[in-house]
Amino acid sequence: MTTPAHIAMFSIAAHGHVNPSLDVIRELVARGHRVTYAIPPVFAEKVAATGAEPKLWNSTLPGPGADPEEWGSTLLDNVEPFLADAIQALPQLIEAYEGDEPDLVLHDITSYPARVLAHRWGVPAVSLSPNLVAWEGYEEEVAEPMWAEPKKTERGQAYYARFQGWLEENGITLHPDPFAGRPDRSIVLIPKALQPHADRVDERVHSFVGACQGDRGAEGEWQRPAGADKVVLVSLGSAFTKQPGFYRECVKAFGDLPGWHLVLQIGASVDPAELGDVPANVEVTSWVPQLAVLRQADLFVTHAGAGGSQEGLATGTPMIAVPQAVDQFGNADMLQALGVARRVPTEEATAETLRDLALALVDDPEVARRLKDIQAGMAEEGGTRRAADLIEAELPAR
Numbered sequence: 571m572t573t574p575a576h577i578a579m580f581s582i583a584a585h586g587h588v589n590p591s592l593d594v595i596r597e598l599v600a601r602g603h604r605v606t607y608a609i610p611p612v613f614a615e616k617v618a619a620t621g622a623e624p625k626l627w628n629s630t631l632p633g634p635g636a637d638p639e640e641w642g643s644t645l646l647d648n649v650e651p652f653l654a655d656a657i658q659a660l661p662q663l664i665e666a667y668e669g670d671e672p673d674l675v676l677h678d679i680t681s682y683p684a685r686v687l688a689h690r691w692g693v694p695a696v697s698l699s700p701n702l703v704a705w706e707g708y709e710e711e712v713a714e715p716m717w718a719e720p721k722k723t724e725r726g727q728a729y730y731a732r733f734q735g736w737l738e739e740n741g742i743t744l745h746p747d748p749f750a751g752r753p754d755r756s757i758v759l760i761p762k763a764l765q766p767h768a769d770r771v772d773e774r775v776h777s778f779v780g781a782c783q784g785d786r787g788a789e790g791e792w793q794r795p796a797g798a799d800k801v802v803l804v805s806l807g808s809a810f811t812k813q814p815g816f817y818r819e820c821v822k823a824f825g826d827l828p829g830w831h832l833v834l835q836i837g838a839s840v841d842p843a844e845l846g847d848v849p850a851n852v853e854v855t856s857w858v859p860q861l862a863v864l865r866q867a868d869l870f871v872t873h874a875g876a877g878g879s880q881e882g883l884a885t886g887t888p889m890i891a892v893p894q895a896v897d898q899f900g901n902a903d904m905l906q907a908l909g910v911a912r913r914v915p916t917e918e919a920t921a922e923t924l925r926d927l928a929l930a931l932v933d934d935p936e937v938a939r940r941l942k943d944i945q946a947g948m949a950e951e952g953g954t955r956r957a958a959d960l961i962e963a964e965l966p967a968r
Contacts, residue, residue: 572601574602577605577672578625579676580681581607582631584631586700587679588613588678595622596621597954598961600621605620605622606622606625606672607620607625610627625667629655630651631655653733653736656681656682656686664687673965674696674961682749682750685749690741694964696756701876701901702764704751706770730746757777757960760780761880761944762778762780764904779960780953781948781951794866798851800829801831802833803860803864803871804834805835805860807894809895812840813916818844818845819924820832821852823921837856864882869932871890874889879891879905883910883941883948886942888911889912890919910937
Protein backbone atom coordinates (compact mmCIF):
# COMPACT_ATOMS: atom_id res chain seq x y z
CA MET A 571 0.00 0.00 0.00
CA THR A 572 1.44 3.38 -1.02
CA THR A 573 1.43 6.04 1.70
CA PRO A 574 -0.83 8.96 0.67
CA ALA A 575 1.24 11.85 -0.64
CA HIS A 576 0.86 15.41 -1.88
CA ILE A 577 1.19 15.32 -5.67
CA ALA A 578 1.18 18.62 -7.60
CA MET A 579 0.19 18.80 -11.28
CA PHE A 580 1.04 21.80 -13.50
CA SER A 581 -0.46 22.66 -16.89
CA ILE A 582 -1.62 25.49 -19.13
CA ALA A 583 -5.17 26.53 -20.02
CA ALA A 584 -5.57 24.45 -23.20
CA HIS A 585 -8.01 21.55 -23.64
CA GLY A 586 -5.44 19.44 -25.50
CA HIS A 587 -3.03 19.73 -22.56
CA VAL A 588 -5.47 19.43 -19.64
CA ASN A 589 -7.97 16.80 -20.83
CA PRO A 590 -5.49 13.91 -21.29
CA SER A 591 -4.36 14.13 -17.64
CA LEU A 592 -7.75 14.42 -15.94
CA ASP A 593 -8.57 10.75 -15.54
CA VAL A 594 -5.09 10.07 -14.14
CA ILE A 595 -5.59 12.87 -11.60
CA ARG A 596 -9.01 11.44 -10.68
CA GLU A 597 -7.42 8.02 -10.10
CA LEU A 598 -4.67 9.45 -7.88
CA VAL A 599 -7.30 11.23 -5.77
CA ALA A 600 -9.33 7.98 -5.53
CA ARG A 601 -6.18 6.25 -4.22
CA GLY A 602 -6.11 8.65 -1.29
CA HIS A 603 -3.46 11.13 -2.45
CA ARG A 604 -3.88 14.84 -1.99
CA VAL A 605 -3.55 16.28 -5.49
CA THR A 606 -3.19 19.97 -6.21
CA TYR A 607 -3.42 21.19 -9.80
CA ALA A 608 -1.87 24.52 -10.79
CA ILE A 609 -4.02 25.94 -13.57
CA PRO A 610 -5.43 29.29 -14.76
CA PRO A 611 -8.98 30.04 -13.48
CA VAL A 612 -10.79 29.15 -16.74
CA PHE A 613 -10.09 25.45 -16.03
CA ALA A 614 -10.65 25.54 -12.25
CA GLU A 615 -14.07 23.88 -12.39
CA LYS A 616 -12.92 21.10 -14.73
CA VAL A 617 -9.96 20.33 -12.47
CA ALA A 618 -12.03 20.47 -9.26
CA ALA A 619 -14.42 17.88 -10.74
CA THR A 620 -11.58 15.30 -10.49
CA GLY A 621 -11.31 15.86 -6.74
CA ALA A 622 -8.02 17.74 -7.10
CA GLU A 623 -7.58 21.14 -5.49
CA PRO A 624 -7.02 23.91 -8.07
CA LYS A 625 -4.08 26.24 -7.32
CA LEU A 626 -4.86 29.25 -9.47
CA TRP A 627 -2.39 31.41 -11.35
CA ASN A 628 -2.80 33.98 -14.12
CA SER A 629 -1.42 33.21 -17.57
CA THR A 630 -0.40 35.56 -20.37
CA LEU A 631 -0.95 32.91 -23.08
CA PRO A 632 -3.93 33.12 -25.46
CA GLY A 633 -6.77 31.25 -23.77
CA PRO A 634 -8.97 28.43 -25.08
CA GLY A 635 -11.01 29.54 -28.08
CA ALA A 636 -8.49 32.29 -28.95
CA ASP A 637 -7.98 33.07 -32.62
CA PRO A 638 -5.05 30.91 -33.83
CA GLU A 639 -3.52 34.09 -35.31
CA GLU A 640 -2.77 35.19 -31.73
CA TRP A 641 -0.07 32.49 -31.66
CA GLY A 642 1.73 34.04 -34.64
CA SER A 643 3.10 32.22 -37.64
CA THR A 644 6.83 31.54 -37.10
CA LEU A 645 8.64 29.16 -34.76
CA LEU A 646 9.80 32.04 -32.53
CA ASP A 647 6.25 33.46 -32.50
CA ASN A 648 5.12 30.09 -31.16
CA VAL A 649 7.79 29.51 -28.48
CA GLU A 650 8.41 33.00 -27.07
CA PRO A 651 4.98 33.26 -25.38
CA PHE A 652 5.60 30.02 -23.44
CA LEU A 653 8.89 31.30 -22.04
CA ALA A 654 7.44 34.72 -21.19
CA ASP A 655 4.47 33.04 -19.49
CA ALA A 656 6.75 30.71 -17.52
CA ILE A 657 8.88 33.58 -16.24
CA GLN A 658 5.88 35.56 -15.03
CA ALA A 659 4.13 32.45 -13.65
CA LEU A 660 7.01 31.22 -11.48
CA PRO A 661 6.68 33.86 -8.69
CA GLN A 662 2.91 33.23 -8.58
CA LEU A 663 3.47 29.50 -8.21
CA ILE A 664 6.21 29.89 -5.58
CA GLU A 665 3.73 31.94 -3.54
CA ALA A 666 0.83 29.53 -4.14
CA TYR A 667 2.89 26.60 -2.81
CA GLU A 668 4.65 28.46 0.02
CA GLY A 669 4.57 26.09 3.01
CA ASP A 670 2.68 23.50 0.95
CA GLU A 671 5.44 21.93 -1.10
CA PRO A 672 4.51 18.60 -2.73
CA ASP A 673 6.24 15.22 -2.55
CA LEU A 674 6.16 14.85 -6.34
CA VAL A 675 5.65 17.18 -9.32
CA LEU A 676 3.63 16.12 -12.37
CA HIS A 677 3.68 18.43 -15.35
CA ASP A 678 2.47 18.93 -18.87
CA ILE A 679 5.21 19.30 -21.50
CA THR A 680 4.48 23.06 -21.76
CA SER A 681 4.92 23.76 -18.05
CA TYR A 682 8.48 25.02 -17.69
CA PRO A 683 7.92 26.39 -14.14
CA ALA A 684 7.09 22.88 -12.89
CA ARG A 685 10.60 21.52 -13.57
CA VAL A 686 12.12 24.63 -12.01
CA LEU A 687 9.97 24.21 -8.90
CA ALA A 688 10.79 20.51 -8.59
CA HIS A 689 14.48 21.46 -8.69
CA ARG A 690 13.99 24.17 -6.03
CA TRP A 691 12.03 21.82 -3.79
CA GLY A 692 14.32 18.82 -4.35
CA VAL A 693 11.46 16.52 -5.36
CA PRO A 694 11.05 14.21 -8.39
CA ALA A 695 9.35 15.54 -11.53
CA VAL A 696 7.38 13.39 -13.97
CA SER A 697 6.24 14.65 -17.36
CA LEU A 698 2.74 13.66 -18.49
CA SER A 699 3.05 13.97 -22.25
CA PRO A 700 -0.21 14.41 -24.19
CA ASN A 701 1.60 13.88 -27.50
CA LEU A 702 4.70 12.39 -29.11
CA VAL A 703 8.06 12.36 -27.34
CA ALA A 704 11.64 12.69 -28.57
CA TRP A 705 13.29 9.54 -29.90
CA GLU A 706 16.99 8.71 -30.24
CA GLY A 707 18.13 10.98 -33.09
CA TYR A 708 15.21 13.45 -32.76
CA GLU A 709 17.51 16.43 -32.27
CA GLU A 710 19.56 15.73 -35.42
CA GLU A 711 16.57 14.76 -37.57
CA VAL A 712 13.95 17.31 -36.47
CA ALA A 713 15.00 19.96 -33.94
CA GLU A 714 18.33 21.07 -35.40
CA PRO A 715 17.06 21.57 -38.99
CA MET A 716 13.96 23.36 -37.66
CA TRP A 717 16.02 25.73 -35.49
CA ALA A 718 18.96 26.27 -37.88
CA GLU A 719 17.67 29.59 -39.30
CA PRO A 720 16.02 31.07 -36.15
CA LYS A 721 19.24 30.44 -34.15
CA LYS A 722 21.18 32.64 -36.58
CA THR A 723 18.92 35.63 -35.93
CA GLU A 724 19.33 38.21 -33.18
CA ARG A 725 15.81 37.42 -32.00
CA GLY A 726 16.54 33.68 -31.82
CA GLN A 727 19.76 34.26 -29.90
CA ALA A 728 17.96 36.60 -27.50
CA TYR A 729 15.31 33.92 -26.87
CA TYR A 730 17.95 31.34 -25.96
CA ALA A 731 19.90 33.81 -23.82
CA ARG A 732 16.75 34.73 -21.89
CA PHE A 733 15.84 31.05 -21.39
CA GLN A 734 19.39 30.10 -20.28
CA GLY A 735 19.56 33.10 -17.94
CA TRP A 736 16.25 32.21 -16.30
CA LEU A 737 17.34 28.60 -15.75
CA GLU A 738 20.68 29.67 -14.27
CA GLU A 739 18.95 32.13 -11.90
CA ASN A 740 17.05 29.12 -10.60
CA GLY A 741 20.13 26.93 -10.19
CA ILE A 742 19.63 24.82 -13.33
CA THR A 743 22.67 24.27 -15.54
CA LEU A 744 20.88 22.35 -18.33
CA HIS A 745 20.69 23.88 -21.82
CA PRO A 746 17.10 25.01 -22.66
CA ASP A 747 16.65 22.29 -25.32
CA PRO A 748 17.05 19.24 -23.08
CA PHE A 749 15.32 21.12 -20.25
CA ALA A 750 12.20 21.51 -22.42
CA GLY A 751 12.40 18.33 -24.45
CA ARG A 752 14.24 15.66 -22.45
CA PRO A 753 12.52 14.98 -19.10
CA ASP A 754 14.14 12.63 -16.57
CA ARG A 755 10.90 10.63 -16.37
CA SER A 756 7.89 10.71 -18.67
CA ILE A 757 4.52 8.99 -18.83
CA VAL A 758 3.17 9.21 -22.36
CA LEU A 759 -0.60 9.52 -22.58
CA ILE A 760 -0.87 8.33 -26.18
CA PRO A 761 -0.87 4.84 -27.68
CA LYS A 762 2.54 3.67 -28.84
CA ALA A 763 0.94 3.26 -32.30
CA LEU A 764 0.86 7.08 -32.60
CA GLN A 765 4.54 7.57 -31.66
CA PRO A 766 6.94 8.13 -34.59
CA HIS A 767 10.06 5.94 -34.44
CA ALA A 768 8.68 4.18 -31.37
CA ASP A 769 11.47 1.60 -31.63
CA ARG A 770 13.99 4.40 -30.95
CA VAL A 771 12.29 5.81 -27.84
CA ASP A 772 14.12 5.18 -24.55
CA GLU A 773 11.52 3.29 -22.54
CA ARG A 774 13.58 3.62 -19.36
CA VAL A 775 12.50 7.28 -19.50
CA HIS A 776 9.22 7.18 -21.43
CA SER A 777 6.39 4.77 -20.51
CA PHE A 778 3.50 4.56 -22.97
CA VAL A 779 0.21 4.01 -21.16
CA GLY A 780 -2.13 4.75 -24.07
CA ALA A 781 -5.50 6.45 -23.77
CA CYS A 782 -6.60 7.49 -20.26
CA GLN A 783 -10.17 8.39 -21.12
CA GLY A 784 -12.22 7.20 -18.17
CA ASP A 785 -15.86 8.03 -17.70
CA ARG A 786 -16.83 11.08 -19.74
CA GLY A 787 -20.50 11.00 -18.70
CA ALA A 788 -20.21 14.51 -17.25
CA GLU A 789 -19.58 15.86 -20.77
CA GLY A 790 -23.09 14.75 -21.80
CA GLU A 791 -24.59 12.03 -23.94
CA TRP A 792 -25.33 11.79 -27.65
CA GLN A 793 -27.92 9.65 -29.39
CA ARG A 794 -27.63 8.35 -32.94
CA PRO A 795 -30.74 9.55 -34.83
CA ALA A 796 -33.23 6.93 -35.98
CA GLY A 797 -32.71 6.07 -39.64
CA ALA A 798 -29.02 7.07 -39.70
CA ASP A 799 -27.15 4.21 -41.39
CA LYS A 800 -23.86 6.07 -41.22
CA VAL A 801 -22.74 8.82 -38.81
CA VAL A 802 -19.79 11.13 -39.56
CA LEU A 803 -18.31 13.50 -36.97
CA VAL A 804 -16.37 16.53 -38.22
CA SER A 805 -14.28 18.36 -35.62
CA LEU A 806 -11.13 20.48 -35.81
CA GLY A 807 -10.75 20.38 -32.03
CA SER A 808 -10.89 23.47 -29.80
CA ALA A 809 -8.17 25.79 -31.14
CA PHE A 810 -7.99 25.80 -34.95
CA THR A 811 -11.70 25.93 -35.70
CA LYS A 812 -12.03 29.10 -37.78
CA GLN A 813 -12.59 27.31 -41.12
CA PRO A 814 -16.05 28.22 -42.48
CA GLY A 815 -15.04 27.30 -46.05
CA PHE A 816 -14.02 23.79 -44.96
CA TYR A 817 -17.27 23.32 -43.02
CA ARG A 818 -19.28 24.33 -46.11
CA GLU A 819 -17.46 21.62 -48.09
CA CYS A 820 -18.38 19.10 -45.36
CA VAL A 821 -22.04 20.09 -45.60
CA LYS A 822 -21.87 19.67 -49.38
CA ALA A 823 -20.11 16.30 -49.00
CA PHE A 824 -22.48 14.70 -46.51
CA GLY A 825 -25.66 16.80 -46.61
CA ASP A 826 -28.42 14.82 -48.35
CA LEU A 827 -26.12 11.77 -48.77
CA PRO A 828 -28.71 8.98 -48.41
CA GLY A 829 -28.59 7.29 -45.01
CA TRP A 830 -25.85 9.56 -43.64
CA HIS A 831 -26.03 11.90 -40.62
CA LEU A 832 -23.38 14.62 -40.19
CA VAL A 833 -22.41 15.97 -36.75
CA LEU A 834 -20.53 19.19 -37.52
CA GLN A 835 -18.67 20.83 -34.64
CA ILE A 836 -17.72 24.35 -35.71
CA GLY A 837 -16.27 25.77 -32.48
CA ALA A 838 -16.91 29.25 -31.11
CA SER A 839 -15.35 31.33 -33.91
CA VAL A 840 -17.78 30.51 -36.76
CA ASP A 841 -21.38 31.70 -37.04
CA PRO A 842 -23.70 28.87 -38.23
CA ALA A 843 -25.20 31.42 -40.66
CA GLU A 844 -21.87 31.32 -42.57
CA LEU A 845 -22.69 27.76 -43.63
CA GLY A 846 -25.71 28.76 -45.74
CA ASP A 847 -28.65 26.35 -46.05
CA VAL A 848 -28.07 23.24 -43.97
CA PRO A 849 -29.96 20.02 -44.85
CA ALA A 850 -31.98 18.17 -42.20
CA ASN A 851 -29.38 15.40 -41.83
CA VAL A 852 -26.73 17.89 -40.66
CA GLU A 853 -26.42 18.68 -36.93
CA VAL A 854 -24.41 21.92 -36.42
CA THR A 855 -23.00 22.56 -32.95
CA SER A 856 -20.25 24.64 -31.33
CA TRP A 857 -19.24 21.73 -29.08
CA VAL A 858 -19.99 17.99 -28.79
CA PRO A 859 -19.24 15.26 -26.25
CA GLN A 860 -16.73 13.87 -28.72
CA LEU A 861 -16.12 10.44 -27.22
CA ALA A 862 -19.88 9.80 -26.89
CA VAL A 863 -20.35 10.60 -30.60
CA LEU A 864 -17.30 8.59 -31.72
CA ARG A 865 -18.54 5.49 -29.91
CA GLN A 866 -21.47 5.53 -32.36
CA ALA A 867 -19.80 7.07 -35.43
CA ASP A 868 -18.71 5.35 -38.64
CA LEU A 869 -16.23 8.05 -39.71
CA PHE A 870 -14.25 10.85 -38.04
CA VAL A 871 -13.05 13.88 -40.02
CA THR A 872 -10.43 15.27 -37.64
CA HIS A 873 -7.58 17.80 -37.40
CA ALA A 874 -5.53 14.87 -35.98
CA GLY A 875 -4.70 16.44 -32.63
CA ALA A 876 -3.21 13.90 -30.22
CA GLY A 877 -6.44 13.63 -28.20
CA GLY A 878 -8.74 13.23 -31.19
CA SER A 879 -6.40 10.81 -32.95
CA GLN A 880 -6.30 8.44 -30.02
CA GLU A 881 -10.06 8.73 -29.44
CA GLY A 882 -10.56 7.70 -33.08
CA LEU A 883 -8.24 4.71 -32.54
CA ALA A 884 -9.78 3.77 -29.18
CA THR A 885 -13.30 3.71 -30.67
CA GLY A 886 -12.17 1.94 -33.86
CA THR A 887 -13.34 4.78 -36.12
CA PRO A 888 -11.82 5.27 -39.62
CA MET A 889 -10.51 8.82 -40.06
CA ILE A 890 -9.98 11.52 -42.64
CA ALA A 891 -7.16 13.67 -41.22
CA VAL A 892 -7.14 17.38 -42.13
CA PRO A 893 -4.25 18.72 -40.00
CA GLN A 894 -4.14 22.43 -39.12
CA ALA A 895 -0.99 23.07 -37.02
CA VAL A 896 1.90 21.85 -34.85
CA ASP A 897 1.98 18.06 -34.16
CA GLN A 898 -1.19 17.40 -36.18
CA PHE A 899 0.73 16.93 -39.45
CA GLY A 900 2.88 14.20 -37.91
CA ASN A 901 -0.14 12.54 -36.29
CA ALA A 902 -1.98 12.58 -39.63
CA ASP A 903 1.00 10.86 -41.27
CA MET A 904 1.08 8.23 -38.51
CA LEU A 905 -2.65 7.51 -38.87
CA GLN A 906 -2.29 7.17 -42.63
CA ALA A 907 0.76 4.88 -42.23
CA LEU A 908 -1.26 2.70 -39.84
CA GLY A 909 -3.78 2.21 -42.66
CA VAL A 910 -6.74 3.61 -40.70
CA ALA A 911 -6.94 7.13 -42.15
CA ARG A 912 -6.36 9.27 -45.23
CA ARG A 913 -4.60 12.61 -44.92
CA VAL A 914 -5.91 15.59 -46.92
CA PRO A 915 -4.53 19.18 -46.88
CA THR A 916 -7.25 21.70 -45.93
CA GLU A 917 -7.14 23.38 -49.35
CA GLU A 918 -7.74 20.02 -51.07
CA ALA A 919 -10.57 18.95 -48.77
CA THR A 920 -13.34 19.54 -51.31
CA ALA A 921 -16.81 18.03 -50.99
CA GLU A 922 -16.04 15.54 -53.74
CA THR A 923 -12.73 14.42 -52.18
CA LEU A 924 -14.25 14.08 -48.72
CA ARG A 925 -17.21 12.07 -50.02
CA ASP A 926 -15.04 9.73 -52.12
CA LEU A 927 -12.67 9.05 -49.22
CA ALA A 928 -15.55 8.56 -46.78
CA LEU A 929 -17.29 5.99 -48.95
CA ALA A 930 -14.03 4.09 -49.49
CA LEU A 931 -12.97 4.10 -45.82
CA VAL A 932 -16.21 3.04 -44.13
CA ASP A 933 -16.65 -0.06 -46.28
CA ASP A 934 -13.02 -1.22 -46.29
CA PRO A 935 -12.64 -4.50 -44.31
CA GLU A 936 -8.85 -4.03 -44.14
CA VAL A 937 -9.27 -0.65 -42.39
CA ALA A 938 -11.71 -2.25 -39.93
CA ARG A 939 -9.27 -5.12 -39.25
CA ARG A 940 -6.36 -2.76 -38.61
CA LEU A 941 -8.44 -0.64 -36.24
CA LYS A 942 -9.41 -3.78 -34.31
CA ASP A 943 -5.74 -4.81 -33.99
CA ILE A 944 -4.77 -1.33 -32.75
CA GLN A 945 -7.63 -1.34 -30.22
CA ALA A 946 -6.38 -4.68 -28.87
CA GLY A 947 -2.84 -3.28 -28.52
CA MET A 948 -4.13 -0.17 -26.75
CA ALA A 949 -6.10 -2.28 -24.27
CA GLU A 950 -2.81 -3.88 -23.16
CA GLU A 951 -1.03 -0.55 -22.55
CA GLY A 952 -2.69 -0.14 -19.17
CA GLY A 953 -4.28 3.31 -19.44
CA THR A 954 -5.21 5.24 -16.31
CA ARG A 955 -4.41 2.56 -13.71
CA ARG A 956 -0.95 1.86 -15.08
CA ALA A 957 -0.24 5.61 -15.27
CA ALA A 958 -1.17 5.97 -11.59
CA ASP A 959 0.94 2.91 -10.66
CA LEU A 960 3.96 4.40 -12.44
CA ILE A 961 3.46 7.78 -10.75
CA GLU A 962 3.25 6.14 -7.31
CA ALA A 963 6.48 4.26 -8.08
CA GLU A 964 8.24 7.64 -8.44
CA LEU A 965 7.15 8.89 -5.02
CA PRO A 966 10.14 9.32 -2.69
CA ALA A 967 10.22 6.95 0.29
CA ARG A 968 9.03 8.76 3.40
